[in-house]
Amino acid sequence: MFSKILIANRGEIAVRIIRACREMGIKTVAVYSEADSASLPRALADESICIGDSPASESYLNVDRIISAALALKAGAIHPGYGFLSENAEFASECRKNGIAFIGPDADTMMRLSDKSEIKKLAAEAGLPVIPGTGVLESVDEALSEAENIGYPVMLKARSGGGGRGIRPAYTPEELREAFPVAVKESEVSFGDGGVYLEKCIERARHIEVQILSDEFGNVIALGERDCSIQERHQKLLEESPSPGLDKSVRKELLRSTEEAVRRIGYTGAGTLEFLLDENGQYYFMEMNLRLQVEHGVTEILTGIDLVKWQIRIAAGIPISFTHDDVRLQGSAIECRINARSSGTVRRIHIPGGPFVRFDTYLEPGTDIPPYYDPLVGKLIVYTKTREESIRKMRAYLSELLIEGIDTNIVEELRIISDSRFVSGDYSTGFMEGR
Numbered sequence: 001m002f003s004k005i006l007i008a009n010r011g012e013i014a015v016r017i018i019r020a021c022r023e024m025g026i027k028t029v030a031v032y033s034e035a036d037s038a039s040l041p042r043a044l045a046d047e048s049i050c051i052g053d054s055p056a057s058e059s060y061l062n063v064d065r066i067i068s069a070a071l072a073l074k075a076g077a078i079h080p081g082y083g084f085l086s087e088n089a090e091f092a093s094e095c096r097k098n099g100i101a102f103i104g105p106d107a108d109t110m111m112r113l114s115d116k117s118e119i120k121k122l123a124a125e126a127g128l129p130v131i132p133g134t135g136v137l138e139s140v141d142e143a144l145s146e147a148e149n150i151g152y153p154v155m156l157k158a159r160s161g162g163g164g165r166g167i168r169p170a171y172t173p174e175e176l177r178e179a180f181p182v183a184v185k186e187s188e189v190s191f192g193d194g195g196v197y198l199e200k201c202i203e204r205a206r207h208i209e210v211q212i213l214s215d216e217f218g219n220v221i222a223l224g225e226r227d228c229s230i231q232e233r234h235q236k237l238l239e240e241s242p243s244p245g246l247d248k249s250v251r252k253e254l255l256r257s258t259e260e261a262v263r264r265i266g267y268t269g270a271g272t273l274e275f276l277l278d279e280n281g282q283y284y285f286m287e288m289n290l291r292l293q294v295e296h297g298v299t300e301i302l303t304g305i306d307l308v309k310w311q312i313r314i315a316a317g318i319p320i321s322f323t324h325d326d327v328r329l330q331g332s333a334i335e336c337r338i339n340a341r342s343s344g345t346v347r348r349i350h351i352p353g354g355p356f357v358r359f360d361t362y363l364e365p366g367t368d369i370p371p372y373y374d375p376l377v378g379k380l381i382v383y384t385k386t387r388e389e390s391i392r393k394m395r396a397y398l399s400e401l402l403i404e405g406i407d408t409n410i411v412e413e414l415r416i417i418s419d420s421r422f423v424s425g426d427y428s429t430g431f432m433e434g435r
Helices: 011-024 040-044 063-072 089-097 107-114 116-125 140-150 173-191 248-265 296-303 307-315 387-400 410-418 420-424
Strands: 004-007 027-033 047-052 077-079 154-158 168-170 196-200 206-214 220-232 235-241 269-277 283-289 332-339 348-350 357-361 376-384 402-404
Touching: 004 011, 004 063, 011 027, 011 040, 011 307, 011 357, 011 376, 027 040, 027 063, 047 063, 063 089, 077 307, 089 107, 107 116, 116 248, 116 283, 140 154, 140 173, 140 196, 154 173, 168 173, 173 196, 206 248, 206 307, 220 248, 220 296, 235 296, 235 410, 248 269, 248 283, 269 307, 296 307, 296 332, 296 357, 296 376, 332 387, 332 410, 376 387, 387 410, 410 420
Parallel strands: 004 027, 004 077, 027 047
Antiparallel strands: 154 168, 154 196, 206 220, 206 269, 220 235, 235 332, 269 283, 332 376, 348 402, 357 376
């Protein structure tokens, strides 16, 4: 087992990893930018080191500085969290070259699976149904030709990265012609890769993802699914598990086929396979995330399994010690993402407490919210025996959660959780657009 881990991230996920390491008896190193010099992760970690100026490109995305920090403070492993360098094959490779364990898939696996057009091909070969689509497109003319074959509407998607960037829908050839250069440019700016591809746009679909853990000994376990359909501009706002849109037979087949596909693909670590579910209950593979998801806490509170600890154990060569029979997939869990709508300083914060509720955050009175990074400031997660109870519980705790000094989306989350469409469970990815 590792004796010291450097956390190549910031905010609430850095705090989350520090807590897991502390429970495991592992020392931690927090890296921070100048904007985060007074941050909670820096205060909680055993050691900390500044890695650059406030922009992410000069700090949290700077491979050389992070590797140098790990070597200087003798960290045996690096946990990348999510976002930033978590799916960067070059970073994973540099870790290995310098004798540092990367807590995630190896560089070769990351290179093989991070190309979203390639992973769709591998998933199809492994038996998963995939959305009709293309490989990487060379020109707008090729995109127009392929769209005619697939049929409108279509979706332009970035080959690399995630978080909803580089995605553009098109309902007509004119819209596709306009969207193509925009998607390419956004992909280049966000991921350093302008590769985009097309896939069929399935309307009134649900966004379903399956959480898996897989070790080097061939153990693969699916830890249930999460419904991530409620999104705004392809950014998730609320997640729940189990999905109210899946019946038991479809869920059983989805989890079984996902496990088998992961075995055949040859993946090790924590990962998530994402699917679209159409109105007829048919699911289609979209992509695979080779890291911890923002919404991992939904699965943790539902199953009682600590995904961060298991990421660390798997990276250390420890086999998964539980079986399917040990996984609790009963009850209902819901997460609301709390985002900052403005920069500023947190003056006051009140976090609700009680049985089966957690608020993952890095906020405390005096925390500065800089304009340089993702706006996520916390995740409110609840669990009860039934979905109806979880909705009531979430309403109560959203009403109690207080963050003063910055604007947030707490009121918006309250509207979502109280909306009759959400309460009925009859919703899709068009929820925020009134569809």
